[in-house]
Amino acid sequence: MTVLIVGAGPTGLTLAIELQSRGVPHRIVEASSGPFEGSRGKGIQPRTLEVLDDLGVLDRFLAAGADYPALRIHLPGGDFDRRMDELREPTPDVPHPNVWMVPQWRTGQLLTERLTELGGHVEYGVAVTELAGANVTLSTGETVAARYVVGADGGRSTIRAALGVGFEGDTYETQRMLIADVRLTGLPRDVWHVWPGDDGRSQRLGLCPLPGTDDWQLTAPHATSVEDILAEVAPEVTLTHVGWTSQFRANIRMVDRYRVGNVFLAGDAAHVHSPAGGQGLNTGVQDAYNLGWKLATGDDALLDTYEAERLPVAAGVLGISTRLHNRHGGDVQQAMRRDDPELQQLTLGYRGGPLADERRRQPGTLQAGDRAPDAPCSPSRIFDALRGPEPVLLAFDCAPPPMPGVRVVRVVRPGMPTGPDTLVDTDGHAHRAYDIHHPTLFLVRPDGYVGCAADSTDLESIEAYARRISPAPQSVGGR
Template sequence: MDTEILIIGAGPTGLTLAVDLARRGVAHRIVDRDTEFAGSRGKGIQPRTLEVFADLGVIDAAQEHGGPYPPMRGYQDGQVAWERDMAPTVSARPDVPYPNPLMLPQWRTAAILRARLEELGGRVESGIEFQGFTQDPSGVTAVLDGQPVRARYLVGADGGRSAVRKATGVSFAGETLEQHRLQIADVRVSGLDRDHWHIWSNAEGPVLALCPMAGTDTFQLTTPRFDCDDLAGLVKSVSGFTLTDVGWSSQWRANVRMVDRYRIGRVFLAGDAAHVHTPAGGQGLNTGVQDAYNLGWKLASGSSELLDSYEAERLPIAADVLGISQQLFNRGLGRAAAMDRSDPVLRQLGLHYRDSKLSVDTRVSPGSLRAGDRAPDGFAGPLRIHDALRGPQFTVLTFGVSYPGAIPVTDAPAYDLSDAFVVVRPDGYIGLITTEASDVPQYLSRWQPPF
């Protein structure tokens, strides 16, 4: 083998996977056709993804360079017509350390993850094109720039137009809403305040939006006039302000599509290669990051049964998230209402794997917290539970009982447990809840990879 894991695509999904593999010491390569990416694109990091970033060691950098969403201000006929917050600001709770979304331009998210990968001894190989693959029972042979590369597993994290997905022949079912198009660009605008997300509308709906990008001096411009070749003229005529610079720009179509398989033998799909969303609800990037976070420890194990569980766990999640995103978009029909983030489900803290074969609850009368749920935060003496969970390992938590090497929980109201043992998976989800100590080694012997 030339490497254990070959990752195609170095966006947030591929980089999350590479970082997770690197901290486990798993040999991998991550390659990307592009040499750089400078666009803002997906800019909302949801609370569950912030917990993932904390585990991967990038939360400080994300918070340093990111910031809260500004309130939205709408204009009509040159006058302020309305103001509102995108979502209410929620106070931190003992079980939720990062309760609010963070605005972070996608290029910055990728840069932070890339820097973390380099700290761990990895690197992205840029300007390399994936040209196809073959696979057999022992591995995958991919073609990169005309050269064969042998890997045990191949992961396609190469976006909505994924060459890996196309090479597998897996269908990408869904629809393209041709009537809903946007032009998006990163721009600089002279004299416009950065305290609001500015939206100009006419009787037909939004004409122009300028959102200040946290940690930068730029705005993300969006307009339904996707064929506009004079953005400066548009900004001047609609807002009265002067556009001074245009960086990255792109035309966007509303695509709602997903695959029906995440695993094709030794090939796996993740992120936009497996599902694409409307921007409503800020779900796409986050779902991709969590695909990778679910897959990393399973690839490291090499267990076929664990690897099968990747599709079983993530495909239903993607389908549900896709439906939520589409409902929000339809509700707003592309208008400001589609940017609403007030529904708590969008924060992705309630996503669960209760129906997974990895989720075992032996209690006669389960409470509100179940196996398969995200492990809430709380306290284990002076230590936060999430701090104890950080790292690539399974963790045993105890509630009023003892177990060798376990973390005794002292104050965690979200765990409605007593005299119980909890095994938390490497991705922060509860694998086992039991009142019998003998269930713990039995569960670990089956699912804990022999790293």
């Protein structure tokens, strides 16, 4: 067994799917007796939707969720509606521009279904009791000698504690919130209902309808009882059921290391956020998406880039969610605005990082380290070409030779010669998205970021980069 994943939340499940799709031997254990039951992290950001597309589950998430509803602010002088963020129309390079609401328990369910389809499974009720290097003792008494261990076991991570990695930041003991999944009658389900506090600025109660269910997510700062807060603030509501409940306290923390030897941290084990802005679950999924293909190579230098790439991203995202968190206590309407483009995580990338290799004499607006954009072509889209576990060379207006371990896809203008693995950019969307003015090569990493960008004559740089990220002699598993 090559990789032991500890924790079967969205982060651990994403990593397990990535490894299973690549044929990398692994186990995923979860201390809880069953899947998580709450709605907690319900916002799926646009970049995460693109990750789910690559994992083969996007259609299921789209069927299970919905756009965020408008807010209905209930004030003594009357109600009014407004949006947290305006809905955006899809564009050729961003097919999924809006945050998508799916209860976290459903996210776990859909990812588990995908893992099962690929032949994997979660071992529930199995905890880690001891960690020594990559040797792990489980609560069953079994000792596991793994090559790699990944702690995806949440904010109270057993793996992080065993490593002795610090978890710097703040816990706001006085800032507590009751969160619960409830069923009720007396309210329309087409809006998210918000009641401000007596000062007219802070939030006293929120009731958000959860798509694909009969449930609502209740949020109430400083409350301790679902029944009491509803009776006090919204007596017109009839409570019919109380499900998962939690007392949330604001924790804003992160590690200073993502790797200790052959043990890695991901998701909430590495960073915990305010729920403001819906960043925590999404950042964890993308930790796993970054780490999975690197674990599959077994290359030590490549695995070092996980921390180098993801730690700055987590620090930046933590800053965004902290700023949003600190808006609370101000005007409730502004406090709930979510129109910062960075929240979508589409602009996050690794430009200037250890795996960003920009080789062109005249780089365009899209550079090495950036997210590889989508574009409709004929007979399929750019994202269709990028889907799968291997790196992809997008060759714009040129015809490079085959490369071992790399799928070569030509992208040409109408009227140019075509052949197998050729996309015709019929409306010019791909050339505009990739800012193409002369024949160009983009080697796209398995996680959808441009690794190396070179002029069409610089095959040597592309080949060297391909060898760097696909070191076959050290590979720990294949598809």
